[in-house]
Amino acid sequence: MSALFDYRQIRRAFSRAADSYTGLDEVQREIGSRLADSLDYLDDPALALPTPEVVVDLGAGPGHMATLLQKRWPRARVLALDVAPGMLAQVRGHGGGFRFNPFAPRPVAVAADARALPLADRSVDVLYSNLCLQWVEDLPAVFAGMRRVLKPGGLMLVSTFGMDTLIELRQAFAEVDEAPHVSPFTAIGPFGDALIAAGFKDPVLDRDEFHLGQPDMTSLMQRLQGLGATNALAARRRSLTGRQRFARAGDVYETMRKADGQLPVTLEAIYAHAWGPPPGAPIRVDGIDEVQVPASSIRVRKR
Numbered sequence: 001m002s003a004l005f006d007y008r009q010i011r012r013a014f015s016r017a018a019d020s021y022t023g024l025d026e027v028q029r030e031i032g033s034r035l036a037d038s039l040d041y042l043d044d045p046a047l048a049l050p051t052p053e054v055v056v057d058l059g060a061g062p063g064h065m066a067t068l069l070q071k072r073w074p075r076a077r078v079l080a081l082d083v084a085p086g087m088l089a090q091v092r093g094h095g096g097g098f099r100f101n102p103f104a105p106r107p108v109a110v111a112a113d114a115r116a117l118p119l120a121d122r123s124v125d126v127l128y129s130n131l132c133l134q135w136v137e138d139l140p141a142v143f144a145g146m147r148r149v150l151k152p153g154g155l156m157l158v159s160t161f162g163m164d165t166l167i168e169l170r171q172a173f174a175e176v177d178e179a180p181h182v183s184p185f186t187a188i189g190p191f192g193d194a195l196i197a198a199g200f201k202d203p204v205l206d207r208d209e210f211h212l213g214q215p216d217m218t219s220l221m222q223r224l225q226g227l228g229a230t231n232a233l234a235a236r237r238r239s240l241t242g243r244q245r246f247a248r249a250g251d252v253y254e255t256m257r258k259a260d261g262q263l264p265v266t267l268e269a270i271y272a273h274a275w276g277p278p279p280g281a282p283i284r285v286d287g288i289d290e291v292q293v294p295a296s297s298i299r300v301r302k303r
Helices: 007-016 026-043 064-072 085-093 139-149 167-174 188-197 217-226 243-254
Strands: 054-058 077-082 108-111 124-130 150-161 201-214 263-275 283-285 288-290
Touching (some): 026 124, 026 150, 026 201, 077 085, 085 108, 139 150, 167 263, 188 201
Parallel strands (some): 054 124, 124 150
Antiparallel strands (some): 150 263
């Protein structure tokens, strides 16, 4: 079975965007901030939860959220994981936002792929991932990996773009040719199904829609490129999109222009938070419920 995404292209695109990303990521930060609101559950005195020791920001980008997580829990070990070398260089170069205090704790930049987390089983107290999972085609496998590294009772918070994201741009190019120009995004139903199948405890999902505007299609494409959000589909057109084809798509987009003079840009955000299940909770793998328990919990009868 052929891969949906070209992961080398994803790494290249986000590395190239590392210098321009901050300053163009207002919506990404807003989505990340709304996702982080669920961290307040950890401060609920009724839950009596311990202070996190290991916190992971998966798909950390230039490290903005990793910085905030480190400030929230100064004694925690905060790991900023990303697949793009350019983004990790930003985390290291800015010291996770603590460049004015060399003695303060700093997030640790780690090169990592969400599909194969380089973390020990049941080692993470908080796993945060903002707008990373839309670049993953096998959500059940990735959620299984997240569950593996999350401690029982640990908190996972994730967001992704939903299927209505960039729907106007997708429709404009669809009128021109059948080649994929915009990455597909998941619906909230399958996203939740994958989360439940992974066996997380008490999952909660929510969604938002953001309705933005751009002066023209060229400005939108340049903004997406500056964020690293280029077409990374394995089946994408490998040659440059011709001027005539781009112009025709622009003409279709023009028919959608709003009364305020802006071209509409829709972004749908899906949020989820869930808790690490206790040892022995079943996880569905390829349609079969599997149970893993620590060897230390197995009683051995002595003769």
